Amino acid sequence: MSLKKIAIIGAGVMGKKHAQTIIQHPLTELVAVCDPFSDAMAKEFAVPNFQDLNELFKNQLIDGVIIANPNRFHVSTAITCMQHGIPCLLEKPLALNTEEALSLISEQEKLNIPILVGHHRRHNPIIQQAKELIEKGIVGEINTFNALWSVYKPDPYFDIEWHRKAGAGVLAINLVHDLDLMRYLNGEIVSVQAMTSHKNRQLDVEDTISILVRFENGALGTLLASDAAVSPWGWDQNTEENKNSFATSPDQDCYYISGSQGALSVPNLEYWNYPENSQKSWAVNLVKNKIEPNKQEDVYLLQLSHFVDVINGQVEPISSPQDAIKNIQLLECIEQAAKEQRTVHLSSLTQLQKTA
Numbered sequence: 001m002s003l004k005k006i007a008i009i010g011a012g013v014m015g016k017k018h019a020q021t022i023i024q025h026p027l028t029e030l031v032a033v034c035d036p037f038s039d040a041m042a043k044e045f046a047v048p049n050f051q052d053l054n055e056l057f058k059n060q061l062i063d064g065v066i067i068a069n070p071n072r073f074h075v076s077t078a079i080t081c082m083q084h085g086i087p088c089l090l091e092k093p094l095a096l097n098t099e100e101a102l103s104l105i106s107e108q109e110k111l112n113i114p115i116l117v118g119h120h121r122r123h124n125p126i127i128q129q130a131k132e133l134i135e136k137g138i139v140g141e142i143n144t145f146n147a148l149w150s151v152y153k154p155d156p157y158f159d160i161e162w163h164r165k166a167g168a169g170v171l172a173i174n175l176v177h178d179l180d181l182m183r184y185l186n187g188e189i190v191s192v193q194a195m196t197s198h199k200n201r202q203l204d205v206e207d208t209i210s211i212l213v214r215f216e217n218g219a220l221g222t223l224l225a226s227d228a229a230v231s232p233w234g235w236d237q238n239t240e241e242n243k244n245s246f247a248t249s250p251d252q253d254c255y256y257i258s259g260s261q262g263a264l265s266v267p268n269l270e271y272w273n274y275p276e277n278s279q280k281s282w283a284v285n286l287v288k289n290k291i292e293p294n295k296q297e298d299v300y301l302l303q304l305s306h307f308v309d310v311i312n313g314q315v316e317p318i319s320s321p322q323d324a325i326k327n328i329q330l331l332e333c334i335e336q337a338a339k340e341q342r343t344v345h346l347s348s349l350t351q352l353q354k355t356a
């Protein structure tokens with residue numbers, strides 16, 4: 001099978017991560033970089049750098065692009081790539097807001113070129129293992145979903161001006177991935193409440209947030225997070241998925257799911273049920289089981305393998321724009337709920353869009 005020729009658009013931190021992944025993958029080849037402001041990464045990987053997309057497409061044969069430029073360019077870049085017939089792996093977030101996301105979806109449906117959105121955690125084998133346990137009925141009907149993400153962002157992180165501004169906080173930057181996984185494991189969220197706190201850093205941007213969610217299947221969930229708290233709980237620390245950026249605490253869990261038949265903690269994949277043939281009662285001791293979490297595989301390599309399959313037309317993207325827009329809508333509803341101190345229903349957003 002011939003190697004897929006991939007170009008990277010945006011040669012920053014994530015662009016480099018993707019470049020390293022492409023050169024490791026047996027089925028992909030890095031053929032070009034497109035970054036108007038720096039050719040350092042292209043030089044490092046010995047490929048040409050193009051300053052704009054038209055130059056890139058004029059000069060280079062490409063099977064797929066990875067878009068890792070700043071968020072405000074995601075939609076326009078993806079549309080140009082689709083107009084050239086090129087499948088995209090588009091870094092999260094899909095768009096800056098729902099309106100932009102809808103314009104991207106409308107173009108994508110017209111042009112019919114696949115887009116895989118970079119919610120890379122979905123490719124983690126642990127999430128697939130957790131999903132299988134849930135689908136097997138280990139938990140039964142899910143009633144509660146508690147998620148935690150607390151780490152201490154180093155103080156110099158906030159020397160960068162936009163990191164101090166509202167909209168660049170723990171909700172939009174970090175929790176979008178947890179919300180995506182909560183939806184992936186337990187279905188759509190229909191309403192939210194939220195409280196934010198700025199007490200630790202006294203900045204515009206929130207440092208702590210508490211979110212309540214109601215799922216379509218009736219389950220309730222919480223997502224409690226802080227980037228100003230010292231703790232071992234959070235996806236990155238507990239899965240060891242991102243060892244270069246995050247310290248690890250692999251013996252801890254960050255998602256606790258319980259239901260009519262049992263409970264499951266993720267990522268260590270321990271689960272608890274009543275002994276066979278026993279009465280269901282809070283007076284009966286639970287039996288603890290465990291499956292070994294698969295932490296061996298590189299999530300970015302798995303995401304790239306999936307992108308190759310998407311380019312080949314063998315699979316539908318595991319995270320499509322039609323799916324990822326729901327994460328954007330959730331962020332908007334949570335911000336609104338925190339600001340107005342009320343429950344916000346996602347359907348109110350959808351209705352507003354229909355009448356707009």
Ligand SMILES: NC(=O)c1ccc[n+]([C@@H]2O[C@H](COP(=O)([O-])OP(=O)(O)OC[C@H]3O[C@@H](n4cnc5c(N)ncnc54)[C@H](O)[C@@H]3O)[C@@H](O)[C@H]2O)c1
Nearest residue numbers: 010011012013014015034035037068069070071091092093
């Ligand atoms: N999946 C994840 O967990 C994850 C993590 C971090 C960042 N991201 C996403 O990746 C994207 C890039 O983030 P980053 O941290 O690498 O940013 P960065 O600032 O390090 O890099 C952005 C790069 O884009 C270049 N650029 C600016 N305008 C451009 C344009 N019009 N066309 C092409 N390139 C342009 C810049 O010169 C820079 O090299 C963002 O969308 C971010 O949200 C995702």
